[in-house]
Amino acid sequence: MATSLNLHYNVFNAKLNLRNTFSYEIPKRFLSTENGYNKTTSSLLKVTCKLTSDVLEKHVIENGRNVISEVENDDEKISYTCVMKFGGSSVASAERMMEVASLVLSFPEERPIVVLSAMGKTTNKLLLAGEKAVSCGVTNVSCIEELSFIKDLHFRTVDQLGVDRSVVEKHLVELEQLLNGIAMMKELTKRTQDYLVSFGECMSTRIFAAYLNKLGVKARQYDAFEMGFITTDDFTNADILEATYPAVAKRLHGDWLADPAIAIVTGFLGKARKSCAVTTLGRGGSDLTATTIGKALGLPEIQVWKDVDGVLTCDPNIYPKAEPVPFLTFDEAAELAYFGAQVLHPQSMRPARESDIPVRVKNSYNPKAPGTLITKERDMSKAVLTSIVLKRNVTMLDIVSTRMLGQYGFLAKVFSIFEDLGISVDVVATSEVSVSLTLDPSKLWSRELIQQELDHVVEELEKIAVVNLLQNRSIISLIGNVQKSSLILEKAFRVLRTLGVTVQMISQGASKVNISLVVNDSEADQCVRALHEAFFESEYSNLHKEYTSGNGSVAKSS
Ligand SMILES: Nc1ncnc2c1ncn2[C@@H]1O[C@H](COP(=O)(O)OP(=O)(O)O)[C@@H](O)[C@H]1O
Numbered sequence: 001m002a003t004s005l006n007l008h009y010n011v012f013n014a015k016l017n018l019r020n021t022f023s024y025e026i027p028k029r030f031l032s033t034e035n036g037y038n039k040t041t042s043s044l045l046k047v048t049c050k051l052t053s054d055v056l057e058k059h060v061i062e063n064g065r066n067v068i069s070e071v072e073n074d075d076e077k078i079s080y081t082c083v084m085k086f087g088g089s090s091v092a093s094a095e096r097m098m099e100v101a102s103l104v105l106s107f108p109e110e111r112p113i114v115v116l117s118a119m120g121k122t123t124n125k126l127l128l129a130g131e132k133a134v135s136c137g138v139t140n141v142s143c144i145e146e147l148s149f150i151k152d153l154h155f156r157t158v159d160q161l162g163v164d165r166s167v168v169e170k171h172l173v174e175l176e177q178l179l180n181g182i183a184m185m186k187e188l189t190k191r192t193q194d195y196l197v198s199f200g201e202c203m204s205t206r207i208f209a210a211y212l213n214k215l216g217v218k219a220r221q222y223d224a225f226e227m228g229f230i231t232t233d234d235f236t237n238a239d240i241l242e243a244t245y246p247a248v249a250k251r252l253h254g255d256w257l258a259d260p261a262i263a264i265v266t267g268f269l270g271k272a273r274k275s276c277a278v279t280t281l282g283r284g285g286s287d288l289t290a291t292t293i294g295k296a297l298g299l300p301e302i303q304v305w306k307d308v309d310g311v312l313t314c315d316p317n318i319y320p321k322a323e324p325v326p327f328l329t330f331d332e333a334a335e336l337a338y339f340g341a342q343v344l345h346p347q348s349m350r351p352a353r354e355s356d357i358p359v360r361v362k363n364s365y366n367p368k369a370p371g372t373l374i375t376k377e378r379d380m381s382k383a384v385l386t387s388i389v390l391k392r393n394v395t396m397l398d399i400v401s402t403r404m405l406g407q408y409g410f411l412a413k414v415f416s417i418f419e420d421l422g423i424s425v426d427v428v429a430t431s432e433v434s435v436s437l438t439l440d441p442s443k444l445w446s447r448e449l450i451q452q453e454l455d456h457v458v459e460e461l462e463k464i465a466v467v468n469l470l471q472n473r474s475i476i477s478l479i480g481n482v483q484k485s486s487l488i489l490e491k492a493f494r495v496l497r498t499l500g501v502t503v504q505m506i507s508q509g510a511s512k513v514n515i516s517l518v519v520n521d522s523e524a525d526q527c528v529r530a531l532h533e534a535f536f537e538s539e540y541s542n543l544h545k546e547y548t549s550g551n552g553s554v555a556k557s558s
């Protein structure tokens with residue numbers, strides 16, 4: 001196999017000095033006559049050189065591209081070929097773990113890194129157990145229902161899988177000790193909360209690795225906080241730092257070269273750079289773990305396995321007729337996740353987009369379904385609406401200038417108030433003297449914006465403006481081709497008018513893939529269902545298809 005690589009010139013040089021050999025073709029533009037390249041030969045030159053972990057690492061860091069799958073080695077491929085993330089629902093029981101194991105092993109040509117979330121609803125149970133421990137008193141910790149549930153689930157799972165109980169015993173003892181500590185201190189800090197929830201992923205990965213080993217498949221378990229995931233110290237919502245990429249690449253490649261084994265990595269976790277304590281990446285953060293590993297190793301594909309047939313046209317819990325979306329761009333997926341589609345972590349697209357690695361969302365309950373492929377670009381010529389997303393419990397502010405400040409000064413002051421208070425703004429619409437905006441309902445991913453903070457925002461804004469605070473609003477985001485915004489809006493407004501719903505704010509995002517509408521919370525579900533029917537099910541959707549394929553026009557057909 002000889003494939004062209006976007007090799008950096010000096011990496012190419014470095015590679016020529018090596019002993020073990022592999023070969024690939026390098027595009028002419030990356031070659032120099034200094035390396036003995038003869039310009040009269042073909043545009044691609046086949047190069048033979050040695051591969052070491054240093055070279056792999058350097059190449060991956062400098063090029064962000066996959067070498068592993070492109071490298072030819074006479075005997076075997078060199079290292080990992082793909083990352084597969086399985087969420088909590090995919091590993092909720094022993095039965096599910098067996099299915100995931102057979103799914104992983106059904107790709108014998110792959111050498112996967114498997115990222116796992118905690119089993120089922122373990123993270124929620126751990127959080128609840130922590131809250132109960134704060135107030136239940138030390139003597140009652142062992143009676144916390146959620147602790148018993150977690151113990152039962154994990155012991156039952158290891159027993160059913162036929163692996164030794166010692167795989168999780170130590171963690172379950174430590175978990176109870178931690179809950180005792182929380183009960184004693186009558187306090188659950190965010191730092192302790194992160195340590196508490198980390199037990200979920202630490203146990204699921206240990207069980208799964210032990211099970212693969214029992215099957216005779218060599219697997220090695222990794223705690224992300226011990227293998228190079230370095231984050232900010234923002235407990236419960238930490239950001240991954242750049243140093244993570246080389247550290248993770250070095251660790252995984254080094255271990256593979258020393259002793260090849262399937263890697264089983266805890267999702268969602270990291271290690272705080274300053275305090276060195278365990279951090280979490282925000283709820284649903286295992287998706288981000290997977291894309292980070294994909295980027296670190298420059299893998300050809302990142303697979304995210306869920307309990308649905310891919311990213312759907314809307315949340316199936318709101319409307320069960322939601323259908324899979326076959327293709328998405330990174331921008332669409334990021335916008336969709338940010339505006340509330342639970343299916344992907346809001347930050348998870350960033351590493352994939354930065355390294356241009358396709359992300360495939362698949363269903364572990366239905367592996368044959370094609371799923372959703374997320375890439376940098378896709379053919380948008382026929383795309384109108386891709387998905388409808390709902391974000392509930394949004395607070396909206398109408399801020400009208402008292403003209404104390406000029407136009408620039410007014411907007412600058414408004415946004416500096418939000419910055420000072422550390423509150424994220426979602427959707428914004430401005431006129432010369434007023435601005436309407438919505439606030440992220442969870443200033444931090446896990447915590448509600450509290451009334452006291454809102455009062456403080458209003459107090460600050462009232463120094464320069466007349467402020468109207470509107471709560472219990474929802475943002476309906478129409479993700480799709482904003483080039484067709486007239487068509488989308490025409491149809492959306494017709495639907496909303498039929499329902500008698502007043503749209504309180506509209507914003508067309510700079511991303512060019514999102515039009516957001518603000519409505520009352522109480523009307524939101526009904527709007528999503530009606531919009532879904534109109535865009536994806538009714539004769540209207542056929543009208544769209546006709547229109548977008550150039551066979552008709554809205555004016556003519558309507
Ligand atoms: N647009 C959407 N497409 C697909 N799933 C969605 C969407 N919006 C919400 N969901 C919900 O997200 C769930 C999958 O996300 P999540 O529970 O985080 O998966 P996992 O735990 O397997 O990673 C689905 O079961 C579905 O209920």
Ligand SMILES: N[C@@H](CC(=O)OP(=O)(O)O)C(=O)O
Binds near residue numbers: 117124268282285287
């Ligand atoms: N277990 C964590 C991390 C995660 O990503 O979970 P899931 O993949 O099940 O959404 C959570 O519940 O938030």
